Amino acid sequence: MSNALRRVVASGFRSLQKVDVRFGPFSVLVGPNGSGKSNLLKVLSFIRDSARFDPSQAISLLGGFSHVLRQDGRQGTVSLSIEAVVSEFASSNALDKYTLNLTESADGDIERDEELLYKSVRGRGRRQIIRAQGLDVSIDDLQQKAGTRQQFLRLASDSVSALGTIARLDEGGLGSGPRDFFEFLSTVRYLDPDVNAARTPSRMNRAELHDDASNLASALYALSEASPDAFDALQRDLARCLPGMESLGFGVIGGAAASIVVQLQERGVIQPIELADASFGTVRLLALLTALHDPAPPQLTIIEEIDHGLHPYALDVLVERMREASSRTQIIVASHSPTLVNRLRPEEIIICDRDPDTGASIIPVVDSADVADAVADSEWRLGELWFSGALGGVPA
Structure with a gap:
């Protein structure tokens, strides 16, 4: 199973005044509107x-x-x-x-501190810690008993993150840790389909599915060409x-700048239905399945309101598909549906x-563990138990 985060x-x-959340390969956030599900997902996209x-x-x-900082009337620091x-x-x-860490100064500037801790070699000990305050960067080699200051660097500008800058450096002794972590963060898929955008034809290219699914047609076409088995499973x-x-099926419109159109063939219907005429739920489901059947996804996939319109x-x-996909990409989604929660295992639910x-x-x-105990002691299924209020996370 994929369980990077x-x-x-x-x-x-x-x-999020202060939350501490642990994730498995497949995690579903549930809770009432305004409970913080989307804000927790936004931490990862941020x-x-x-x-x-x-x-x-x-x-x-x-x-x-002002839209990032906790709205409790106090100035403070955002720490993620x-x-x-x-x-x-x-x-x-x-x-x-x-x-x-982010803090707004008195003159309105945003002061930032970044820190990355990782192992640079195999075996016990030998952890590196990279700290960046503004443009100043220090790199320490942490031994088991004491830290030994290794390097100082100064960034050329603050137009990119310190992690992004360090990841591109070829500094002796840093190892691949900064590059690996930067790659993990920068490729997170945050899927929140814009159905109107997803309905439209898209340029014929092999780009990965966009977060808003606005290139759904070309992403589907690329999947059919590169991985016919995955495309067949999606159709099933x-x-x-x-x-x-x-x-x-697919159609092509235009000349030199050709665009792909998705067509749905139904039994007993002569003319295929183009995605532009398909229902909201059909388009959204197709976008979700495209991401979940991706044979080479990013390490982490986040999906907003997985059950919306379905x-x-x-x-x-x-x-079923999310569990299967979690062997290739860690899955974190938000849901309001007790019907979906009924199909989950206790370790897959995070109640907000x-x-x-x-x-x-x-x-x-x-x-x-307490969720599992409650399910074992009840005749109800997990979704029914949550929806009843027995586990919390429902409107008062």
């Missing part, structure tokens, strides 16, 4: 965008620092930390750890969810709630 600790970020570009641009994408098994010598006993899943569905019968297929007095998110409300 192990833990997220976040404080001062939107509704760190991804900070790595790809720089923290300032990631802040801009969320509407400015993730632990993972990514670099060459990382393990469950020696996790990679990346921390990003689609047929299980859509009565009368026979196959997917018939309950489709959830059987989706849960919100403190009614402070507005702070509580994640998780209950640990997976």
Whole structure:
């Protein structure tokens, strides 16, 4: 199973006053609206965008620092930390750890600190820690008993993240850790399909599925060409969810700048249905299945509101497919559906709630061992037990 990301600790970020969440290969966040599910997922996309570009641009994408910082009337620091098994010598006993701290100065500038801890060689000890404050970077070789200062660097500018800059350096003794971790963060897939955009034809290229699925047609076509077996399996899943569905096909429109059109062939219908005329749920389901059948996905896939617009019968297929896909990519999704939760195992659910007095998110409300005990002691299925309020994470 793919289980690169192990833990997220976040404080001062939107509704997340202080949360500490651990993840397995396949994790489903459930809870009422406003409980912090999306904010927890946004932590991961925010760190991804900070790595790809720089923290300032990631802040801009969320509407400015006032939309990032916890809205409790106090000035403060946003602190985000993730632990993972990514670099060459990382393990469950020696996790990679990346921390990003952001503070707004009195004159409105964003001050940032970054820190990466990782193992640079095989065996016990020999961990490196890279610290960046502004443009100043220090690299320490941490021995088992004491730290030995190794290097100082100064970044040329703050237009990219320190992690992104260090990952591109060929500094002796650093090993592949910074590069491995940067690759992990920068390739996180955050899938939140824009159905109207996904309906449109797209240029014929082999780009990976975009986060908003706006290139769904070309991504599907590329999958059919590069991995016919995966494409056939996708069609079988689609047929299980859509009565009368026979196959997917493609049309080409335009001249020199040709675009691909997806066509759905149904039994008893002469003319295929183009994606532009397909239902909301059909388009969204097709985008989800395209990501889940990707034979070479990124290490981490995040999906917002997995059940949005889908018939309950489709959830059987989706849960089955997500479990299977989690052998290739770690899956973290958000859901409101007790029907979907009924199909989960206790270790796959993360229940979210919100403190009614402070507005702070509580994640998780209950640990997976207690969830398992509650299911064992009840005649109800997991989704029914959660929806009843017995596990928390439902509107008061």
